[in-house]
Amino acid sequence: MKSNEKRCIVLGATGHLGSRLVPALVAQGHQVAVLIRDGAQATRFPTNVMVHVGDVTDARAVREALAGNDVVYFLVHSLDQRGFAGIDREAATTVASAAEEAEVGQIVYVGGPQPKTTLSPHLASRAEVGDALAATGVPTLVLQASMIIGDGSASFELLKSTATLTPWVPVPQWMHNTSRPVAVADVVHFLTAAAETEPLDGVFDVLGPERLSYVELVQRCARVLKLPVRVPLPAPVWSHKLAAQVAGLVTPVSATVAEPLFASLDLDLVPDGPPATDVLPAPPHGLTSIDNAIRAAITNEPEQTGGEMYAEERTVLTDASPEDVWRTVTDLGGDDGWHTLPLVWTVRGAIDHLLGGSGLYRGRAPKIDEGDVVDFWTVVHRDDDAKRLVLKADMKMPGHTVLDMRVDRHDDRTRYRQKVTFAADGLMGQLYWMAQKPLHDIVFAMMARGIVRTACTSR
Structure with missing residues (x-):
């Protein structure tokens, strides 16, 4: 084993971030393992990735999977299930206990920003998971990001659908709140960098290059897609629940997932803690611009023929x-x-x-x-x-x-x-x-x- 080579295990390896992180870690020369619920998905991973089958709430399966690893990536999120907060809490406490028992050197977790006012159920759950992971003696690096722009991200799918479905966009007050969206490639960069350093402990923000409202993001997405400016329609009664029900009918994201995501937009989601670049190197070519992040997320689009x-x-x-x-x-x-x-x-x-x-x-x-x-x-x-x-x-x-x-x-x-x-x-x-x-x-x-x-x- 090389001096800088780590034994890393990714929990949530089939998700939006995990599916990108696994090959990135392999490319960096690390020994990589995953814990997945469905053994049939083992073929998704390179042959040199160790595949464990089990659930993150199963203490025995987690202990067996974590044994011998240096870095544990916790990228699990149960937002598509009712009672997601309880499921994620159980998963986090199970993993934290197993990590301490296995004498793991580092836990790495990606959560959401934490506004100082009342949190939405989604963001409160993300904070609770981070606290549970950090409650042991294992150094825990918590990276906080708002919207992650990438193909397959539920937040981005909602954005893209909003920008493309109709020329009009309902705009309730909460769509004027702001965030610092970040490209999925940049998040994966920071995650892989965490395996290259000494164990880190603390909460750090992964910030995108611009502060934008959700309305501005919709317009930016339309612009990248070469669509005309979307016409904003004031919608004072456009509640999170109503927006989620509509999203469940006309977008790839279910209403169950959309509602807590929309509820999180009630506040500005601009982290104000120390940036991740305080402890991890920045991407070699700097942060990805919002336009390029959207462009990379919308792959294999047919060529425009001169019209809309x-x-x-x-x-x-x-x-x-x-x-x-x-x-x-x-x-x-x-x-x-x-x-x-x-x-x-x-x-x-x-x-x-x-x-x-x-x-x-x-x-x-x-x-x-x-x-x-x-x-x-x-x-x-x-x-x-x-x-x-x-x-x-x-x-x-x-x-x-x-x-x-x-x-x-x-x-x-x-x-x-x-x-x-x-x-x-x-x-x-x-x-x-x-x-x-x-x-x-x-x-x-x-x-x-x-x-x-x-x-x-x-x-």
């Missing part, structure tokens, strides 16, 4: 296997249809045929690949390993439509992600999008659920 670009995303979780969902996706079209509102594509295809377009039923090959035709679409990308299929619409319309479908694992379930992007050609394209959007939302929402339902019945 609109996007609509849906995410459905299922107990069907990734293979069953992927097979349903790659069987779309032809005799199997599109798992949505009956006859809607038939009518649309007939209209397209009258306009001199491709119409609907052009058929499909038994196994489609890039360049193949699927009814009124053409395959522009297929990746069976990543389980991603991208189709381009061939119907006549004042713009260009791309349908991007992905299947992966999210915690211990299968996640189907569907994104429709429309690049409008001028004013006619913008009017076309607005006119067809109500029906579009119904059709593609039913399609996402229909794909998952079909995958479940095919098992």
Whole structure:
């Protein structure tokens, strides 16, 4: 074992931060282990990562996993479960006790900012977890960050959806409060740096380069996506609960997760403690700008064609296997249809045929690949390993439509992600999008659920 090599274990390794931290630690030459609930997800990690299977509230599993490690990363968060505060409290006390017993040299935890006034349930839980971890004699480094900008972050998914769903944005008073958003790459940098130093003890803030309100963040996200300025609509009765219920219907984030996140916006989330750079080196090229952080989080976007670009995303979780969902996706079209509102594509295809377009039923090959035709679409990308299929619409319309479908694992379930992007050609394209959007939302929402339902019945 090299002198600067550490034995690190990541708890929460399949989450937004953990899934990025594990390969970063491996790249730094450390010995890395993970504790995951679902053994089927072991294949997500490099072969040189030690995989332990168990729950962070299981004292025996945690003791066995932590034994022999130098650094424990606690990146667990149960926000998607009712009673998340109690679950996380139990996990933190279990890990803290096991870490002390195993004589671990360092605990590293990422929490939220702690305003001096009354905390939201979410932020109060984050503070409680940090306190529980630090209550032992093990040096505990608590890094506090507000919004982390990165693909898969619930906070960022809410931001992106707010910026892209409609030209109008409801603005309650709490959306004017501010924070210091930070790029996920910068947070991962500080986490890996913690394994390169002597054990640290204390609470430090990970600050982004700008202080922005949530309204300003929405406008910034729209700008990066080359969308027009979003029109703010004062919404004095737009409560956290109402906003969360709407988010659960039209964004990839469930209402259960969205409500405590929205409630945390009641206060300015600008940490005012010592910065992480007091004890850890700054990123080599400085902090990532907000624009570049957003740009990095929005990967593989279709090229803009000169007009406005609109996007609509849906995410459905299922107990069907990734293979069953992927097979349903790659069987779309032809005799199997599109798992949505009956006859809607038939009518649309007939209209397209009258306009001199491709119409609907052009058929499909038994196994489609890039360049193949699927009814009124053409395959522009297929990746069976990543389980991603991208189709381009061939119907006549004042713009260009791309349908991007992905299947992966999210915690211990299968996640189907569907994104429709429309690049409008001028004013006619913008009017076309607005006119067809109500029906579009119904059709593609039913399609996402229909794909998952079909995958479940095919098992």
